Amino acid sequence: MTKAPGKSTRIGRKPRASQGAVAAAPASPTFYLVEQEEDAHGHGSAHASPTPLGFWIYLMTDALIFATLFATYGVLATAHAGGPTQLELFDLPLVALNTAFLLISSITFGMAMLDMYEGKKRGTMGWLVVTALLGMAFVGVELYEFGHLIHEGATPQRSAFLSAFFTLVGTHGLHVTFGILWIGVMMVQVAQRGLIEANRRRLMCLAMFWHLLDVVWIGVFTFVYLLGALQ
């Protein structure tokens, strides 16, 4: 109610904003002013879109999913039910290799993004291929590890610890798998349409997704593997 006069004066001052201001709540005119300002720069950049912030908030909810899985694992980590323990199961050199794959893939994706901002299509595509291959190596090693554990009888059904372990690490691996699929989709899009604004925006979101998965992996290798191997 009290906001109404403010809204009308804003529309009066800036008639170009009237479409947006009508659709939006009166409390958020700032958003449209920012967008207008970036339009004034000429071509709208990818940042003129609200998508990166929206995608960031999605990533934060994804982080909360992982927080619940970490909490579950933390609670059940000692519930071995007479089955194998972390110390007997975990192969740290293999985890170190996987960690290296994912860490290097973070910087190769960074290189892809830098080439994208410089408008280098070939460079972007090349770095995306390298990133996808590193991601596949990560998932491959993880599947090998899972297969090895299951072969030894350390299946998700064996104990609450193993259920929580496979859920947490498997959810992360599934995220990486979908990240690889997304890289493939974006490579087709960039090959067909080039580094147009929509593709740049999508690649920005994908980069955030990929880097967040690396952040989650820091938690996995530290709290699951390293601290597990200490017990």
Add this chain to the structure above:
Amino acid sequence: MSAHDTDPGAHPVAHDHGTRRSYLIGFLIAAVLTAVPFWLVMSGVLAPTTTAVVVTLLAVLQIVVHTIYFLHVNTRSEGGWTLVALVFTAIMVLIVIFGSLWIMFHLHGNMMPMAPPPVEAGGV
């Protein structure tokens, strides 16, 4: 609200996606922060408790490094809203994880199957 309205000169895009240099710096710090905890655990040079504390601190540090150098979160990006969302999420994550561990630890302690039935204590 109006902080970035009145700041048209600073193009918000220009600073946010990093450079080859910043990516390399971030990568080198992250590599060290990854290698050291693996080495500490696999070599066992420190006592297990000390190792656990150091490894945990290094992980927190590495998460911060990734957030700054790879995710480019700073006070300016999206007018500060990415940082606000991140801080809120970090608080929620800590509450979820440590709250769960705290509650379940006590629940576990109070429901040990071999504990004597709490007739006198919980009778009334």
